[in-house]
Amino acid sequence: MAPHNEILDSATNLMFEALDESTDSQYLSLSTSRNAKRSPTRVSFDDTPQDKENPLNTANLLSVVTMWWIHPLLLRGYASPLDETCVWDLPTSDQARPLQEKFDKFYVHTRKSGAKRPNVNRAIWESVKQTWGVAFVLHLASAGSMLFQPFIIKAILQNLQDEANSLGISSGYALAVLLGCVAFSGATTVSAGQFLTTRVACNARMIVINSAFRKILRLSATARRTMDTGEIVTFVGVDSDRVLSAYKLGMWCVVAPLMLVAVCVLIGTQMGVIVTLVVSASMLLLIHGALAMSRTIGVYRRQISRISAHRLKVTNEMLQGIRVVKFYGWEGFVNELIHDIREKEVALLCKYNRLRLANTALMFLAPTLLNLVCFSTAVLLGGTLDVATTFVVLALTNACRTPFSVFADASVAVAEAATSTSRLSDFLAAGESAHSIDADERSGDTPIISLEDADFQWEEHASTPTIANVNLTLQRGTLTVVVGAVGSGKSSLVNAILGEMQQVRGTRVVRGDVAGHQCPDEDPNKPSQAVVVVRGDTKEPDAKKTSSGKLVTQEDRLVGAVSLHTYVDYLAASEWNGWHLCGAIVLLFSVAQVALFFSDWFLSQWSQGSVSLSQTNSLAIYVGIVVGAALLVLGRCVFFMEICMACSVNIHWKHLRNVIAAPITTFFDVTPIGRVLNRFSRDLDEVDNPLPYSALWLLLCVFQVLSSFIVCAAVNPFVLLIYGPVGFGCWFAAKVYQSSARELKRLDGVTRSPFLNLMSETISGIETVRAFKMVDAFAARSETLLNDNMKNYFLLQTAARWFDMRTDWFVSLIIGVVALLAVATKSSVGAAVAGLSLTYASQLSSSFQRMTTLSTRVESCMTCFERIAHYGSLDEEGYTRTASNKDSLSVDWPRTGAVVFENVSM
Template sequence: IVFVLIWKQIGLATLFGYGVLLLLVPLQLIFSKQFGKNRKNTVLWSDKRVKVINEILVGCQIVKMYRWEEALENIVYDARQNEFRSIRKASRIRAINMGISFASLPLISLAVFGGSWLMGHVLTAANIFTILSFLGNLRYPVTIGLPYAIEKLSESRIASKRINQFMNLYQQTEKLKDNKGISGNIIMNKASFTWSSSESIELNDIDLNISNGSLIGIIGSTGSSKFMVKTQVAYVSQIPWIFAGTIRENILFCQSFDEEKYARVLKASQLFTDLRSFVAGDLTIIGEKGVNFSGEQKARVSLARTLYTDADIYLFDDPLAAVDRSVAQKIFKECISNKGIIKTKTRLLVTHQIQFLTEFDHCILLNNGQIEKQGSPEDLLSIEHIAKSYENQQFHTDETKTRTDSINDYSSKQQIDKTSIVKDEISINGTVSIKIWSKLFTIAYGWIGLIFLIFLMLIGEGIYDTTNKWLSIWSSQAPHEQRQHRYAYVYLGLVIGTWIISLIRADYFFYLILRGASALHNRMFKGVLYTSLIFYESNPVGRVLNRFSKDQQAIDELLPLTFYDTIQSLIMVLGSIVIIGMANPWVLLILVPIIPIFFWLRRYYLRTSRSLKRLESVTRSPIYALCSSSLNGLMTIRAFHMENEFLNTFIDKINANTRANFLFGCTGRWFGIRLDLM
C-alpha cells in the first residue's frame, strides 16, 4: 500500500528507495547468524560463571574456613570477562542495527529524492513531507521490528535446543512390584546393579530372600557399595536432605497431619528435647540444607520423616553415624529394633555400628560389591575381624543418657516462628537511586565519558534534524536553483554524517553501559563472597542465583537496548518539537493540555509497572530455590514417590511468576494505547 501511494507521488524514483530498503533484509539475516554464534558463546560463559557462584554458595562454609575467597573471586572474574567479550560482540551487532534504524529514514530519503533529482523531477514540499510520512510508516517494521524479531528468534532457537536436551532425558516410569503379591518381601537371584549401562557393576551376584517384618543388618567396609541396595519405599539417606521450611513440613513431607502418629514419631526419633528448646517448637523454620541445625538434628528430622511415612519396607542408610552412641541406642531401640514403632515392617539397616549385630534377624556382609557372607548374627560373629570389632564397640559404648521425652509434655500447637533465620524476600518501593544510574554510566570513564555520550546523542539528533531542515530548504528553492549540485552534495554529506554518528554513539553507549554492568556485577559478587555466613544462612541459594543470572542478564542485554531506545526516542521527540516550533510556533499550543496529561499517565504507569516488575523478580526467586533444593534431594523425593507433589509446587510457582509478568506486559500496552489516543 505504501509503495503504491509513494509511486503516485514521484513515480519510478520509488524503486530507488525500495532498493535500499530491500538491501537491509539480507543484511539483517547475516547479522542474525553472527548474533546467534555470539549468543551461544555468551550462554556458555554465563553458565560457567553461575555454576561457580552456585558452588560457592553451596560450599560457603568450606570457602570461609580455607579462605578461598580470593582464588574463587579471580575464577568468577575471568568467567565474567569472557562473558563480557561475548556480550560486547553481540552489542556491536545491536549497535549497527540501532544505527541503521536511526539513519534508515535519511538513507531511504536520499535514495528516493536523489533518484528523483537525477531524473530531473522538481522537489516540492508537499511531495517531500508526504513521502517522508509514508516512509516513516515503513521504518519501524523493517528497521526496528525485523531486527528485533530476528534477534529474539536466534535466542529462542538456542534456548529451545538447551531445553530440548532436558526434555529428551530418559524418564524412569517403571515401578517395583512385590514378588508373589506379598508386600514387604525382597527376593533377588543373581542380581547385579550399576548406575548406568556405561559404568562398571557396583553390586554383583546378589542373592537375597527376605521375608516381611524382618530386621536386616547390612555391614561392610567403607566403599563396599552397600548403600546401593535400595528399594523405592521409605528411605533415610546417609546425608540428610533438609529443605527450607518448618520442622513439621520437613517431617510430614506433603502428607496429611495425624497428631497422634506425629507425636509418636517425634518421641521415637528423640526430637522432643530439641523442640522444647525452640520458641516456635516444630513450627521453627529450618534454613536451606538445615544450616541452622546440627548434623545430629538434621539426621533425626530425616529419620522422623521416614518413620511418619507408611511403607512396607524401610531402608536406613547409616542414619546412626551422625548421632552419639547414647542417642543411637535409643533411636535403634524405639525406631528400628523389633521393639520399635515399625517392628512389623521389613527394615534394612546399613551401618558401621555393629554393636547392634545381635539385634538383627539376618545379617549381610558386603565386600567389594559382593556378598561375602550372610546368615544369623552368630554366623557373622564367627568371623574373626567382625567379632573383634563387635567386642571393641561394645567396650566403648557409653551408658545411655537419660532423656525425659514424653508425649504428654509436648503440644503440637506452637506459635509462629517470628525469629526465623530465613528472611522473606520483599519488594523495595520507590524509584532507583540516581547514584545507581550515575555509577552505571561513570564507572568506565568517569563523568567525562558520560558528558561525551550526551554530546554524541545531541550531535546525532542535531545532524538528523538538520538533514530534514536542509531537505525543506532544498525543496523551497526555484526549479532551476534545485538543479545546483551543492544542495545534493550537502544533503548527501548530512545523511552520511547521520549514519556514521548513529553507529558511533550506539556502539559507545552499549560499551559504556556494559562496562558499568560488569563493574556492578563484580561489586555485587565481592559483597556476597566476603560477607558473613549469616547472609548465606538467611537467603536461599536460588534467591541469590536469581540476582546473578536473570537479573544480571537483564542489565547486560535488556537494559542497554531499552535505555538507548528510550533516550533516542525522547531526543527525537524534542528535536521534532523544535523543528515544528521553528516552522509554526502556534502549533505548539496543543502541547499545553497534552504535556500535563502525559506526565499524569506516566506517573501512574511507572508506579504500577515498577511494582509489578519487582513482584515478577520476587516471584522468580522461589522457582530457582525450589529447583536447587529439589536437585539436592532428588533421591529422597523419588524414594518417597513425591515427584508429582513437587512438580505441582513448581507449576504453582511458575504460574505466580507468569501472572506478575503478564500484568507487567498489560501495563505497557495500557500506557501505549493511551499515548496513541493522545
C-alpha cells in the same frame, strides 16, 4: 542373597528392611538402621493465602480491547504502594496448571511423531497459537492505518496548494480530522495486539519454567551427572526470558517484512518502477544484513549461555560451601576464579553487544538511507521533486522506522530463543528415573521389591552393565543383608531399586514408598531427623514448611520511583564521573539529532525550489548531510555502549567481592542461596543485556520525539496551546502507571527468589523428594510460586500496554490538531513547512509509544541494578579488611603469628 555373591563379596553391610506400616501407606526404608521404623514426615504446602480473582476472567470485549479492566489496580497503586496483598491472581487460563496440561498434550504428540528429539518450540506454539493469531490480525490492522496516513498527509498538502487529491475529499478540515481518527484507531489496535502478544509471551515463559522444574523431579541420576545447578538456573532465570522476548517481539518478523513490501509498492505508485526496484533492493540488503548479524548474535548467545552457566555453577558451589571457604581463607582465590570466568563472559558480551549496536544503528538509520537512495535515484534518472510527492515518500519511509527497529530486536530475540529452546529440548529429552509402583497389591504373598534377571547401567550407551543378572525378592516384614566389598556394586543396587539407573534388561517392581540413606556415623541404631525430613524443608523457611528455625530475613524491597541518582550511580560504575557522562551523552545525542533534522529540512527546501543550485549539486549536498548525520549517530551509539560494558564489568566484580566478604552470621545464615543466585543470574543478565540495548533505543527515541515536538511548535506556535493539556494528561497517566509499574517490577524480583530457592533445594534433595512421594507436592508448590511470581509480571506488562494506549490517544490528538492548524493557517505557512510538521507529527504515533515502552523497560532493568547494588552496603569481614591501627601498635606487639608448645604431654 547367595546368588549375588559374585557382585557383593566382602565386609561392608547394607540392610534392606521391609516395614509394614499403617493401612493408609507403606514405606520401604533403605537404611543401615534396623530400628528405623519411623515414617517420613509428610509436608503440607497448603498454607499459601488465596489471592483475589482477576477481573479479566469476566471482562467484556470493550474492556479487554481498551484494557479498562486494570484501572482499579492502577488507581490503587497510585494512591499507595502496591504489596502482595493488593495484586490480583493470574487469569485462570494463564495459570501454570492449565498451561502445562495444554503443553503436555502437544509435547506428547511430538514425541510420538518419531522425532529423535521432541520439538519444544512446536509444542509451545501449539499451546498459544490461537491468541497469537488474533494479535496478528490486530497488528495488520495497525500497519494498514500507519501506511494510510502518508496518503492523507499528501491529500492535505494538495489541499493547501489548491489541488485535487486522490481521496476525493475537498475539505481540508475533514482530511485533518480523518488523519487524527486513523491515528487513533491505529494506536488502539496496536496496543491491544501488543497486550495479546505479551500474554502469549507470559504463557510461553510459564511453560518453559514449569516444564524445566517438572523435569528436575523426573531426571535420572545418569542425566544429572551431565548437568549442574548453573545450567538449570540458566533455564529458569535466563532462557525463559529469551523465550518470552521471542514471543513478545517475534510477530514483527512477519509483520515488518509485509509492511516493507507494502511500502515498496506504495513508493512505486509515487515515483515509478525503477525507483521501486532500487528501494526494494536496498531494503533486501538491509534486512539481509540484520538477519546475518542476528545469526552471529545467536552464536555468541549460545557461547555466553555456556559460560554463564559455568559461572553460576561455581558461584553456587561457593555459596553452598561458604563456611569452608572462609575457614581456609580461600575468599581471594574463589573471587579470582569467578572473576576469571566472568572476564571470558564479558569478552563475548562485548562482541555480542557490538554486533547488536551495529544492528541498532543500521535499523535506526534505515529510513534516512532509504530516502537517500530513493531521491538520489529519482534525480539521477532526470526527475524533479515536488512537495506532495516528497513528503508522502518521506512519510512512507518514516513509517518503516518501527518495522526496521523492531525487526532488529525481533530477529535477535528469535535467534536467541532458538538457542534457548534447543537447550531446553535437550534437557526435556534427557533420561528419567524409572519407577514401577503398584501400591494396591498388598497381600501377604506379594513381594515389596522384586528384581528378575535385571541389568542396570549408569551410562545410557555403556558397553557392559554396571550390575548384571540381579535377582532379588523382598517380602513384607523381612530383613535382608547385602555384603560386598567397596566398589562391588552395593550403592548401584540401591540406586537401581530407587529407579536412578538405566534398566536395560529384566523386570523391576517396587511397591509402596521407597527411601534410602546412609547410616549416621555417631549411632547406627538411632535414626536422625535429617533422614526423614526433606532437605529442602530445612533450607526453605520462606515456604513456611517448618514451624521453627526462622532465621531467614524477608527480602528487602525498595519503594518509590527509581531516582536519578540510581542512573548516575550506574554510569559511575564505569569509573568515570556519572554526571559528566550524563552531560556528554546529552550533547552527543543532541548534535546527531540536529544533523538528522537538517537532512529532512534541506530536502523540504529542495522540493519547494528554495535551493538555488542544480539538481546534481543539491544531491551532493544532501548526500554529504546524510553521511555526516550517519557518522554522528554511529559515534554516539558506540560511546554509550562502551560505557555500559564498562559498567557491567565493574558491577559484577565489586558486588561479588562484597558478598564473599560478608559475615556468615548476619548475611549467609539469614539469606537463602537462591536469593543471591537470583541477583547474580537473572538480575545481572538484565544489566548485561537488555539494559544497554534498551537504554540506547530509549535515548534514540527520546531525542526523536523531542525533535518532533520542537518542529511542530516551530512551524506553528499555536500547537503550544495543546501541548499544555496533552502534557498534563500524559504526565498524570505516567504517574498512575509508574506508581504501580515500579512496585510490580520489584514484587516480580522479590517473588522470584522463593521459586529459585525451591528449585535449588529440590535439585540437592531430589532422591529424598522422590522416596517420600513428595514429587506431586513439590510440583504443586512450584506452580503456586510460579503463579505468585508471574501475576506481578503479567500485570506489569498489561499496565505498560494500558499506558501505551493512553499516550497514543494523546499523540493522536496532537496529530489531528497539527493537521487542523496546517489547514487553518495555509495562507501564512508554506506547504513544504507544513509537510515537514505533518511528517514529524505522524512519527509520534510510533516513536512516542516505543519511547514509553522502552522507558518502562529501562526502569525495570534499573530495579535489577538496585537489587544488585544493595550488596554494595554489606558489612565486610576477612580478607578485605586490614588493621587500621597497625602502625600505632607498640613495638612489643607480635608482628607475626606463631604457636609454641613447651614440655607438653599428651
